[in-house]
Amino acid sequence: MGTVIFGLRNVLRNKPRLALVAVLIGIPFFLFFAMQAIGNAVSRQTAVLTRDVNTLLQLRARGSMGHVNMVGQDRILPEDVLDKVRGIGNIVDVEPYLLAMAPITPPNFVMHVGLAPTAVKRLESHGEAGNPRIVAGRDFTPEDTGKNVAIIGQGYAQWAGIKPEDMGTATLTVDATRTHPVIFAMDRPKRDLKIIGTYASGYVFGDLQLFLPIDTFRAIYGIDRGISWVFVRVDSVENVAIVAERLRATVGDVADILVPRSAAVFTATTSRTVLQLVGAAGLVAITLMAIVVFFVLVMQVRERTREIGTLKAIGAANGRIVAQFFTEAVSLSLLGGAVGLAIFLIVGDAAVSRLFALGVGPFLPSQYRPLFESLAIDTQLSAHLLALALLVAVVTAVTGGAYGVWQAIRLSPVEAMKHE
Amino acid sequence: MNSATPLIELRNLAKTYRKGAETVEALSGIDLTIEAPAMIAVVGPSGSGKSTLLHMIGAMDRPTRGDVVVAGQDLNRLSQSELTRFRRTTVGFVFQTFNLVPNLTALENVALPMEFNGVTGAVRLQRAHTLLERFGLANRLKHYPQELSGGEMQRVAIARAIANEPPVVLADEPTGNLDSQSGRMVYELLREIARDRTVLVVTHAEELAQVADRTLHIRDGRLLEASPVTTTSR
Numbered sequence: 001m002g003t004v005i006f007g008l009r010n011v012l013r014n015k016p017r018l019a020l021v022a023v024l025i026g027i028p029f030f031l032f033f034a035m036q037a038i039g040n041a042v043s044r045q046t047a048v049l050t051r052d053v054n055t056l057l058q059l060r061a062r063g064s065m066g067h068v069n070m071v072g073q074d075r076i077l078p079e080d081v082l083d084k085v086r087g088i089g090n091i092v093d094v095e096p097y098l099l100a101m102a103p104i105t106p107p108n109f110v111m112h113v114g115l116a117p118t119a120v121k122r123l124e125s126h127g128e129a130g131n132p133r134i135v136a137g138r139d140f141t142p143e144d145t146g147k148n149v150a151i152i153g154q155g156y157a158q159w160a161g162i163k164p165e166d167m168g169t170a171t172l173t174v175d176a177t178r179t180h181p182v183i184f185a186m187d188r189p190k191r192d193l194k195i196i197g198t199y200a201s202g203y204v205f206g207d208l209q210l211f212l213p214i215d216t217f218r219a220i221y222g223i224d225r226g227i228s229w230v231f232v233r234v235d236s237v238e239n240v241a242i243v244a245e246r247l248r249a250t251v252g253d254v255a256d257i258l259v260p261r262s263a264a265v266f267t268a269t270t271s272r273t274v275l276q277l278v279g280a281a282g283l284v285a286i287t288l289m290a291i292v293v294f295f296v297l298v299m300q301v302r303e304r305t306r307e308i309g310t311l312k313a314i315g316a317a318n319g320r321i322v323a324q325f326f327t328e329a330v331s332l333s334l335l336g337g338a339v340g341l342a343i344f345l346i347v348g349d350a351a352v353s354r355l356f357a358l359g360v361g362p363f364l365p366s367q368y369r370p371l372f373e374s375l376a377i378d379t380q381l382s383a384h385l386l387a388l389a390l391l392v393a394v395v396t397a398v399t400g401g402a403y404g405v406w407q408a409i410r411l412s413p414v415e416a417m418k419h420e
Numbered sequence: 421m422n423s424a425t426p427l428i429e430l431r432n433l434a435k436t437y438r439k440g441a442e443t444v445e446a447l448s449g450i451d452l453t454i455e456a457p458a459m460i461a462v463v464g465p466s467g468s469g470k471s472t473l474l475h476m477i478g479a480m481d482r483p484t485r486g487d488v489v490v491a492g493q494d495l496n497r498l499s500q501s502e503l504t505r506f507r508r509t510t511v512g513f514v515f516q517t518f519n520l521v522p523n524l525t526a527l528e529n530v531a532l533p534m535e536f537n538g539v540t541g542a543v544r545l546q547r548a549h550t551l552l553e554r555f556g557l558a559n560r561l562k563h564y565p566q567e568l569s570g571g572e573m574q575r576v577a578i579a580r581a582i583a584n585e586p587p588v589v590l591a592d593e594p595t596g597n598l599d600s601q602s603g604r605m606v607y608e609l610l611r612e613i614a615r616d617r618t619v620l621v622v623t624h625a626e627e628l629a630q631v632a633d634r635t636l637h638i639r640d641g642r643l644l645e646a647s648p649v650t651t652t653s654r
Contacts, residue, residue, distance in 0.1 A: 013523035310519040313480055314580065315508025315536040317501065413507070414481040417519070 006324055011331045018335075024296055025336020026343060028289035029389060033344040034352045035282040036385050041356075041377050042278050054260040055237050057244055059085070059230040062256050066228035067099045067111075068221050071182050076226040081251050085232060088246045093233035095119040098217045102210075103180035110156050110208040112174065114217025117144045121151070121199065122231065123206040132206065137167025137197030146215040150193040154200050155207030162195055170195040172210070174220050191220050230255075290392055293336065294400035297329045301404025302419075308408040309416025318409045322402070329401030333393040341381075341389075348379040425492055427456035427587060427618050428477060433486035435472050435641075446472040448641040450486070454634075456587060459614035461632035462622045469641040470622040474590045477620065478511045479503045491587050508537050512581030514591035514610075518573040520565040520580075526552060526572075527561040530579045537584050544583075551579040555609060571602025578609050582617070589613060591621040595628065607631060 011018060059081065060066045065073035076098075085094050098114035111124045117140035121132050135154065150172060152162060162170040172193050176186040193212060201207055218224060234243045244259045251257075301308075311321055344352075356377075408416055433450040436443050447469045454460060462470045475481040476488050479495050488495040491510050498506060507513075512533075520529045527548050534544035552561055555575045565573055574594055581589050591610060595603035607628050610619050614633075621628060629635050637644040 009523050306519075307521065310515075310521070312504070313478075313507060313513050313515075313519070314533045315504060315584070317504050317536070320536065412481045414475045417515075 006327075008327060008331055010324070010328050011335070018332075021296055021300065021332055022335045022339045025293050025333060026339030028285060028292045029337045029340025029393070030343045030351075031340075031355075032282070032285040032289050032389060033340060033381060033385070034348065034355050035278065035285040036381070037344075037348065037352050037377050037379065038356045039275070039278040039282055042275060044376070046275065055234040055240055056260060057232040057234065057240070057247065058258040059232065059247065059251065059255040060228070060258070062254060065099075067101050068223055068228065069100050069176065069183050069186050071184055074184075076223070076228050077230060077251075077255055079225040079227065081227065081230060081255060084250050085230060085247065088243060088250060090235045090239040090243050091232055092235050093231070095231040095233075096214065096227040097122075097229040097231065098214055098221070098223060099124060099228040100176070100217070100221055101180065101183045102174070103178050103183055104156075104159055104208075107181070108208075109180055109183060110153075110159075110210065112210045112212065112217065112220075114212055114214040117142055117213050120231075121211050123201055123203060123209060132199035132201040132209075134197045135200045136164035137195070139197055140211075140213070144196075145213050146219075147213060148191060148193050148216055149196050150210050150212040150216075151197040151199055152195050152211075153207035153209045154198050155204065156210055157195070157198050159208075162198070164198055166195070167198060168194070168196055174210075176221055186221055188220060188222050286388075286392060289389075290396045293333050293393065293396040294403075296336075297332065297397055297400030298404040300329070300332065301325055301401060301408060305408040305411070305416050305419035308405070309411065309413045309419065312409070312416060313413040321409055322405050325401050325405045326398060329397040329404075330394055333397030334390075337389055337393045341386075344381075345379055349377050352377045352379075426453045426489075427491060428452070428454040428620075429487070429489040430477070431487040431489075433473075433476060433488060434484050435469075435476060435481070436484045445641050447476065447483070450641075450643050452636070452643060454618060454620075457614060457616055457618045458633040459611060459619045459621065459631070461629040461635045462620060462638060463624070463629050463635055464638035468638045470638050471592050472641075473636075473638065474592050474620060474622055477588070478513055478590045479506050480513070508533060509584050510586050510588060512584070512586045512589045514574070514577050514581045514589065514594045516593040516596040518565070518570075518577045518597075520573055520576060522565050525562050525564055526557060526568065526576045529565070529576055530583050533580060533583045539584075548579070548583065551583065552576070555579050569602070570598050571605055574598060574602070574606050575609060578606070578613065582613055585617075587617050589617060589619045591619065593622050593624065595623065595625055603627075 059077060061075040061077045064075040066076050067073055068076060082094060082096055085091065095116065100112045101109050102112055103109045113121070113124065115121065123132065132153065134151070137151070140149070140151065152160070152172065157163075160172055162172065172195055173190050174193060175190045176188040179185045193210075193216070199207075199211075212220075232243070232247070234240050240259065244257055247255070247257050308321055312318075408419070411419070430450050430452040433447055433452075434445070435447040436445050438444075450473065462473060464470050472481070476483050477490060479488075479490075479498070483496070490506070493506060493510065495503065495506070521532065524532065527545065530548035530551055531544040534547065539547070549561065552558060555578065557572060557575055557579075560568060560572055560576075565576070568576065578589075578591075578594070581591075589610075594610065595606050598606060603625065604627075610621060611631060613619060621632065623629060
């Protein structure tokens with residue numbers, strides 16, 4: 001009978017005991033798979049949240065609103081800020097804006113916003129939130145650069161008497177000489193802009209804006225150089241803080257840098273804390289798995305020291321005994337791993353969710369707990385993960401088996417047979 | 421082996437153990453020569469060193485002092501792998517508690533030492549089959565140890581001990597766990613296998629000692645006297 005078959009038969013000789021050992025080894029395997037599933041679910045959830053999180057930084061001239069005709073708030077950023085900002089890493093978009101105020105029925109006013117035709121139309125005061133959508137007419141195209149065209153908010157359009165069906169034919173006259181308690185006059189000729197589209201934003205003041213190509217804005221207000229605001233989009237929420245730091249170092253002498261607080265909070269808490277927590281739990285699970293497998297196998301071998309003594313007494317070489325017990329150890333470990341995997345696949349979804357709620361959820365920052373309470377657990381396991389589990393199972397089995405066997409075979413046959 | 425060379429020769433053999441702070445002298449200055457073949461009973465009170473003597477002869481443990489030469493092999497000079505080969509080919513052991521491998525059948529238990537010795541599968545199974553038939557266990561070949569009586573297990577153990585046809589068989593109280601009827605059957609087997617090999621039997625049983633060719637008396641680790649070989653009892 002070959003050593004391997006002998007070892008495998010030993011594994012099967014006591015089935016209730018085999019079941020107990022397999023479950024003992026299987027439980028930490030299950031925990032490991034569960035922690036990985038939780039980690040994957042949290043990563044997916046974090047990716048979704050990260051996508052929706054504001055990674056937009058805003059630069060304005062220091063201490064100024066940057067509106068070109070606002071009393072006391074008309075200082076704007078120097079033109080070279082754009083090149084400096086574009087030279088910083090982890091920035092995916094740099095969008096310059098020019099802003100001016102225009103009086104309507106006193107004491108109200110509207111905003112005129114100059115931007116690249118392809119840039120995101122952001123609402124003054126609302127930033128990223130409530131991006132406008134075109135409800136009539138059309139949006140800008142690159143061909144609108146430098147042309148006398150504009151897209152008007154539906155509130156502004158209503159005040160100006162422009163109807164949705166007038167898109168492409170209606171005009172609006174921009175008169176920079178008109179004043180307001182907070183708006184000073186600029187000695188510039190009037191200009192008619194063709195209204196090509198109307199937008200809605202869901203905000204009252206948000207709908208009182210007029211977007212026009214930035215070159216057109218410069219021509220209307222006579223602003224040849226400089227920028228009111230620069231919007232900077234960072235490649236990921238994790239890099240917001242570092243980019244803000246680099247911006248401060250590069251243009252901090254001329255610019256106020258507005259960092260979205262939500263991003264900082266999110267970075268500091270959820271993506272870091274939760275992933276670290278789950279990572280630590282995964283590490284604990286794999287360590288637990290290694291410890292349990294190791295000690296179960298050491299005990300398995302130790303309690304058979306007498307049998308090892310007998311085998312030595314009837315002439316078995318140490319190498320043969322080692323090979324036999326390695327076969328047993330690896331078989332038991334793999335069987336335990338299979339049991340753990342089976343438990344995970346059968347009850348994984350419900351059990352892992354419960355495990356997360358009990359084991360990880362309580363440690364989450366309170367404001368993010370609701371976000372993770374309905375994690376979508378996926379019981380699919382990657383080939384890499386299974387390979388890692390297999391590797392740990394085999395390595396700890398061989399280590400545990402080797403340690404136990406080494407303790408037994410270094411004894412003389414008599415000492416081994418007397419072993420309790 | 422040269423015919424003039426004794427099968428077993430012990431010279432000034434001693435074995436001491438550490439038991440906490442105490443040193444226990446299990447064997448002290450044993451000199452013994454055994455010519456082949458014979459059935460030899462080793463008798464003495466509990467703790468006198470009988471089993472230790474057997475362990476030294478069977479390379480189951482190392483002596484503290486002195487020489488053990490068995491079948492021309494000086495055990496002190498053998499490496500671990502040579503000692504393993506010695507236990508496989510030169511001696512066979514029979515234990516009081518049988519020590520059969522629990523998940524092997526009677527046939528496989530007997531075949532196991534032959535497997536260690538490199539005997540091919542069919543040959544070793546045939547030889548094991550023959551031995552068990554000879555010992556009256558033809559109907560127990562496929563039985564596992566837990567399905568056998570004490571006497572049957574000891575007969576399987578004796579068959580296993582002689583599977584590689586060693587010149588020496590060492591039996592440590594082989595009837596200690598058996599009823600008298602099974603014990604008698606074991607004596608008979610030991611006597612039978614002692615026809616062409618030397619069998620050393622540690623025993624408390626007077627009956628076994630009486631049928632031995634020679635009796636060694638041990639007390640406090642010392643060999644007191646050895647009854648001469650008697651051929652009449654054979």
